[in-house]
Amino acid sequence: MPPSSLRDNQLRYRPEEIIAGSGAKxxxxxxFLATLDAGQQVIIPxxxxxxxxxxxxLADGEPVIVPCDEQHGWKLTPEQLAAALTPSTRWLILNSPGNPTGAIYSERELRALADVLADYRRCW
Structure with a gap:
């Protein structure tokens, strides 16, 4: 994000909160390479x-695929997230809008997922 965008949107970040790279992927x-130990799980809706x-x-982790359905707009539900969490879970990949579906989580939906994760402090 260019400095002008940060200024125009009144966003404030500390230098340690910024990472530069060649792209999100x-x-x-x-x-993943920096934080996953062998066998730790990443939930992927x-x-x-x-x-x-x-x-x-490639980061020695274990992908955990959680199928999302059209009935729920191709979005992960709190119930699905809770069922997928294990003591080995370290990450949840969550995109909004989702790729390839374009599904967009509402604030209410994101808060419901955050509530599930609030009791599970090991997941990024």
Whole structure:
């Protein structure tokens, strides 16, 4: 985000909150490499961007695919998230808008997912 956009939107970030990279996929992969130990799990709601499971596997993690359905707008529900969490879960990949579906989570939906994760402090 260019400095003018930060200023125009009155956003404030500390230098340690900013990371530069060649794109979001590269930055996510770097984060997996830095934070995943062998066998730790990453929850990936499906449908998903094609490379996410491979990125997790290359970082020695275990992708956990959670099928989302049309009835729920191709979005992960709090119940699905709670059922997928294990002691080995370290990440949840959540896109809004989703790729490839374009599904957009409402604030209420995001808060409901956050409520599930609030009791599970090991997941990024």
């Amino acid at each position: 590269q930055l996510i992969f770097n984060a 499906a449908p998903y961007w094609v490379s996410y499971p491979d990125m997790v596997s």
